[in-house]
Structures are given as C-alpha cells and as structure tokens.
Amino acid sequence: MQPEFTNWRTEQRAWVDTCALLDQSHHMHDLFVEGPDALRLFSDTGVNSFANFGPGKAKQFVAVDPEGHLIGDAILFHLEQDSFDLVGHPMVLDWVTFHLERGDYEATAERDPNSHLRKSGPPRLYRYELQGPTAAALMAEVSGAPLPDVRFFTMAEFTIAGRRVRGLRHGMAGQPGYELFGPWADSDAVLEALLSAGENHGLVRVGAKAYSTANLESGWVPAPMPALFSDDPLMKEYREWLPVTSVGSIGGSHSSDDIRDYCLTPFDIGYGKTVKFDHDFVGRAALEKLAEAPPRTKVTLVWNAEDVTTAIGSLYRPGPGAKFIDLPKARYATHHEDAVLVDGRQVGISLDCGYLANERVMVSLATLANEYAVPGTEVTVLWGERPVSAKPAVEEHEQVEIRATVAPVPFVDFAREAYRSR
Known part of the structure; x- marks a missing residue:
C-alpha cells in the first residue's frame, strides 16, 4: 500500500469534508468457506448470534477461547447460500480453520493471504472503501442509479464501468460509506471509474498512513493479543496446530509475568452487545459468568x-x-x-x-x-x-x-x- 498520495493530514481530512478512497485490497486475509455446514462452523466458533444472518449481510465476527478471552475478530460476509468470506487478521481465520479441520463439518475453506504473504499473483478480490459526506452522491453518479436503501452492514449490488460490484454499507471512521468488492480482474476498471467520478465530489485517495488511524476515530481495536497460552487441552492442541509465525510481537509498558494478563475479553473492548447466548459456542460458559459484571x-x-x-x-x-x-x-x-x-x-x-x-x-x-x-x-x-x-x-x-x-x-x-x- 502506498504510504501517502498527498500527505496523511490532508488524507485524514477527506473522510470528514468530502470523500476518501481507501484501498483495502492488500493488507487483510480472506478465508472463503463453503458448504452446507459452513454456517454451523461459524456459529460454533463465534460469540455472535446467527439467527437472522442470511445472504447479503455481514457482521463483526468475534471468537474467544474456552476461558472467554479473545482469539480475535474479523468481518464475516454472507455472500450466497452456504458461501462466506471471513476477512481480517490471521488470528481468527486460523481459529476457524483449525475447528473446520478437526470437526465434523461438511464444508471447505480456501485461504487468500494478504499481498505481503501471498506467494504469487494478485488478490482474489479487490476491495475499495469510500467514506465521507459526499460518498453517497459519488456512488449515485458512478453507478448511474439511485442508491438502494440498505442498512448498516448490509450488502447491495451496483454496476460500475459495466462490472457487477458488491457494496457493503459501512464506514470505518464513523462517516457514511461503502466497501466495494469484486473480482480482481475488474479492479482497474472500477478504480478508474471511481477516480473519474470523484473529481466532482472532492475524492481524495488515502494511503496507508492515514488509513491506519481511521480506527482511532471509530473505536475499533485492530490487534488485541490473541489468547493462545493456557492449560486448556483445546488450546494445547491449537498451539501444536498453529505455525509459529502466527504469534505477533508485544510492545508497550504493560508488564506481567503471566501472559494471560495481556489477554482481553469481548467486554473489555466494546463487544459486549455482540455476545449472544442463543447458541452453543467455544467459551460460552466463561462469558456467561463474565457478563454478570464485566470489570x-x-x-x-x-x-x-x-x-x-x-x-x-x-x-x-x-x-x-x-x-x-x-x-x-x-x-x-x-x-x-x-x-x-x-x-x-x-x-x-x-x-x-x-x-x-x-x-x-x-x-x-x-x-x-x-x-x-x-x-x-x-x-x-x-x-x-x-x-x-x-x-x-x-x-x-x-x-x-x-x-x-x-x-x-x-x-x-x-x-x-x-x-x-x-
């Protein structure tokens, strides 16, 4: 990802004043899961409710260990019947893959690493985010049609430059916007159409530096310490399954001799409303107890x-x-x-x-x-x-x-x- 297109101060300003274009195609990992048991796999491993989670919707998928500490979170797209795309950092994708391989699920998974780790070729999908006060007007112009009335974290379909584009109603920095995605082969045509139409709406391309700060405005914690180290037999099996490169560096002044003191719970970082006890999942008993009085x-x-x-x-x-x-x-x-x-x-x-x-x-x-x-x-x-x-x-x-x-x-x-x- 290009660090800056202009300068990160101006680029931060774009999602407040006009419209920012952020390229999310290269820094996240995708896990494509398909099969009749795919939804059950996510239900068994996620704290979220899946009662009304049909095609065309997305959610912040959150997973915990048996003690209720965070494994991680990612965005789960329900693309079609029995077809999903889990997008995020490796921690939670690893967890889901581990359970798929060891469990009795009629489903398959295909992983597309980010562009730093992918051995060859482009990403399977492009992913462009538009956000800011003029994003809706830009989308209406570039698609040549009135915008569909879709709720937050719901998908819609658009035609841009003659290509079918799927868009998630989204906005990372608290501004209204869309996350647009489709086959990589369409990426250049869609990008050129957005840039051309964007000239009328103050569109500013945002580089990696400014993009990295958007979460500070919206409140999303991007990389909580994954709960890998406990004496639970499941976690011992998981550590033996994981490649050693799955563990990232720890920094900062917080210091403890117990690695568990670095771990967080969903309640610690604002995911309390995400936790639903309408299904069985890994860590449910621990979270039920914690939910009585999150500290x-x-x-x-x-x-x-x-x-x-x-x-x-x-x-x-x-x-x-x-x-x-x-x-x-x-x-x-x-x-x-x-x-x-x-x-x-x-x-x-x-x-x-x-x-x-x-x-x-x-x-x-x-x-x-x-x-x-x-x-x-x-x-x-x-x-x-x-x-x-x-x-x-x-x-x-x-x-x-x-x-x-x-x-x-x-x-x-x-x-x-x-x-x-x-």
Whole structure:
C-alpha cells in the first residue's frame, strides 16, 4: 500500500469534508468457506448470534477461547447460500480453520493471504472503501442509479464501468460509506471509474498512513493479543496446530509475568452487545459468568498536549529521551499495550495509539476499570518499556508519564451522536 498520495493530514481530512478512497485490497486475509455446514462452523466458533444472518449481510465476527478471552475478530460476509468470506487478521481465520479441520463439518475453506504473504499473483478480490459526506452522491453518479436503501452492514449490488460490484454499507471512521468488492480482474476498471467520478465530489485517495488511524476515530481495536497460552487441552492442541509465525510481537509498558494478563475479553473492548447466548459456542460458559459484571470498559484517552510535546521534544536534547512517538500511528508492535495509572496504581491498558489531525490530538483506545472509565477522569499513560526490549523498533529510551483524559468511544462527535445512533 502506498504510504501517502498527498500527505496523511490532508488524507485524514477527506473522510470528514468530502470523500476518501481507501484501498483495502492488500493488507487483510480472506478465508472463503463453503458448504452446507459452513454456517454451523461459524456459529460454533463465534460469540455472535446467527439467527437472522442470511445472504447479503455481514457482521463483526468475534471468537474467544474456552476461558472467554479473545482469539480475535474479523468481518464475516454472507455472500450466497452456504458461501462466506471471513476477512481480517490471521488470528481468527486460523481459529476457524483449525475447528473446520478437526470437526465434523461438511464444508471447505480456501485461504487468500494478504499481498505481503501471498506467494504469487494478485488478490482474489479487490476491495475499495469510500467514506465521507459526499460518498453517497459519488456512488449515485458512478453507478448511474439511485442508491438502494440498505442498512448498516448490509450488502447491495451496483454496476460500475459495466462490472457487477458488491457494496457493503459501512464506514470505518464513523462517516457514511461503502466497501466495494469484486473480482480482481475488474479492479482497474472500477478504480478508474471511481477516480473519474470523484473529481466532482472532492475524492481524495488515502494511503496507508492515514488509513491506519481511521480506527482511532471509530473505536475499533485492530490487534488485541490473541489468547493462545493456557492449560486448556483445546488450546494445547491449537498451539501444536498453529505455525509459529502466527504469534505477533508485544510492545508497550504493560508488564506481567503471566501472559494471560495481556489477554482481553469481548467486554473489555466494546463487544459486549455482540455476545449472544442463543447458541452453543467455544467459551460460552466463561462469558456467561463474565457478563454478570464485566470489570472493564473501552474508552478513548486524549493525551495531554504538553506532555506529548515534551516527550517528542526530548529528541532534541541530550539523551536518552522518551521512546520515539511516530506519527500518525505511534503503535510499534503487533499487540501494543501500555499501562494506565491512577496515583501510581495500574487501572487499565492503553492499546492502539496515534494522532488525529482533524481533532489535533494524540489519542489511544484503552480498557479501564469501570470506576475510572467515566469521561473527564484524569489518568496517566506510562510510555516506553522497562527493561528496553530487543525489538528493532525500540531504541534506548527512558519511560515517561503522559497525562490523559478519558473520553467516549467513538471519539468523534459525529460518529458518536449521529452515525452510530442511526
């Protein structure tokens, strides 16, 4: 993915003012599952309800281990009868494939890795996302027809440049939009049509840098630590099945001798409403008990501007200074977890972090003990590692405390008050 087409500040602004075009064709993995037992496979491994999940719909699929800790999440597209596409990071795709191979399911799976890992050839599907205030008008022009009235996370069909295009009603940064996809052979024709029509609607192409921050506005945690390490016999079997490359790096100031302390539950990161006990699934008993009184709540942390400025300014003084804060995304590990403190005591974990040019703030998504999750509460993010790890992205540095204020999720007012409520 191209890092920038113009600059990431302008590109972030596009999904607020006009329309942003984000190319999602290359960074995610697809798992195509087909067969009469495909839906049962997802029901057995996902916390979601599948009672009314028919073709033409999609959902945020969430999976947990037997103890109720997150394996991961992905977007599940119900394409046709008995035909599905699970799109996301490898963690949850691995989990579903493992259960398919060891279980009694009349179904098959075909995996299309992302473009970094694919051994040869292009992706099976292109995937373009349009989002922003002018996205609907652009779609109407490029398709030459009035837009169908579809609900959030429901698919519709369009004709663009003479090609059949499927579109998911979606919007990652809280703005209205569509995720368009189809056969890779149609990718250039569809892209050219979008760019041509977009000239009338302020279309801006968004590169990888700006795209990586969209989740901070909408509140999605992109890479929670997968719960792989427990004494449960199922998890031992799963670890033996997994390739060692399935485990990503851990970074940040959160530190524990118990790897389970890095794991999260669906309730920790805002998936409580997704959990439905209308079916049996792996981890149900643990989540039923946890649902009685979830101990933590997902929030946005707005980092103190003076403290961030001081940390970045330490680059220009004799060192070592603070851990380098990259922009716009400051996360430097696959699974980034910083300790959140109140009066020196840890009360939660700060997760994905970065800079939002539209709001001119540094923020992070976090999960905090309920009593500290009230908007306006003052907390401290411990930035930097002790001891300094051997990861290539980590230089010699000093830990620093950065004050932060608790804010709602989603952070952007439009996303919180208008878009999500509809």
